[in-house]
């Protein structure tokens with residue numbers, strides 16, 4: 440697609456290593472350029488502001504996911520057949536197949552177990568004193584909860600985190616990052632196909648239920664592996680990001696931690712504010728299904744638009760003082776979990792895990808302090824810490 444004439448152009452690479460680690464100055468400049476900005480480097484219309492992101496996410500007829508939500512055509516071709524990348528009745532049907540497992544009633548049934556796990560993890564961390572907030576705290580619940588729910592074999596979880604991260608990475612532009620991750624992402628799909636083929640999933644799990652539905656002709660057996668990946672891949676790094684960002688933000692904003700300790704009714708707000716402030720998912724794309732317009736600008740059929748959740752969540756037009764982390768703010772309307780038909784199907788679970796970890800910490804820890812310089816993981820889609828040295832003071 441050639442550069443549009445009536446849209447401001449932003450030539451910088453917002454997926455360079457430098458921009459991945461420090462994206463917010465780019466987002467601020469993009470929002471200042473206008474509601475719609477042409478990223479010449481990536482040949483896509485960017486939506487850096489809240490109002491247009493929300494409008495496009497809600498108009499899933501004009502802005503479809505079926506052509507893929509990645510910024511490169513290879514992943515878009517390979518990722519067909521998932522909930523994330525389908526539209527209309529096909530999408531509704533896929534979502535219905537597993538939605539009941541994510542409803543509040545189903546989550547209530549596992550919440551005691553999640554609380555117990557969180558308590559054990561935090562007890563062990565407090566006993567050590569100095570820990571890595573990512574490996575020792577944030578990764579443990581996501582790694583334990585969803586794989587069981589989905590039915591991923593218990594003896595084959597060693598690669599899950601790496602595969603999950605790679606499956607996000609390949610949704611970016613075709614840069615060094617995406618190319619490096621391609622093999623691991625394909626391995627995950629191949630492995631899921633093998634597990635489904637030999638019916639090696641956990642009895643009574645979501646994948647088991649999908650296989651039974653396939654046996655009775657409700658879906659094809661070929662759809663089972665992508666649907667398994669559909670739930671397991673987005674459940675790991677995203678929630679690890681939310682939990683580790685919460686740890687970092689409370690370590691660097693001790694007065695906010697004190698406020699939460701004094702008033703636990705702020706916990707829901709706190710989780711929303713973490714996901715607003717450090718959106719775990721940077722951005723996904725959509726395709727225009729027909730000639731349409733955004734903010735009065737004509738968008739031709741077939742054009743790609745980039746919905747920038749993380750920038751929308753810091754839009755000064757929508758939020759007072761958006762670069763301040765404040766758990767008293769009502770951040771419920773943030774776009775960190777998306778919006779509309781494709782809004783995160785696992786957000787109840789992500790909230791449950793993040794809240795359980797914070798509750799366990801609030802019960803046991805007086806202060807969280809940084810014990811070294813944190814580093815950021817390099818990933819085209821996910822913003823999360825790689826290492827987060829912390830001291831937990833009981």
Ligand code: HEM
Nearest residue numbers: 522523673674677678681719775776777781783784785789
């Ligand atoms: C803090 C944690 C999480 C964040 C920030 C997050 C974020 C998102 C976002 C932004 C979308 C929208 C995609 C779009 O607009 O195209 C999404 C979709 C989705 N998420 Fe999450 N997610 C999280 C946790 C989870 C978990 C734990 C699961 C599974 C148990 C999950 C499963 C899904 C699925 C299946 C979709 C696709 C929904 C659809 O296309 O209808 N996510 N997530």
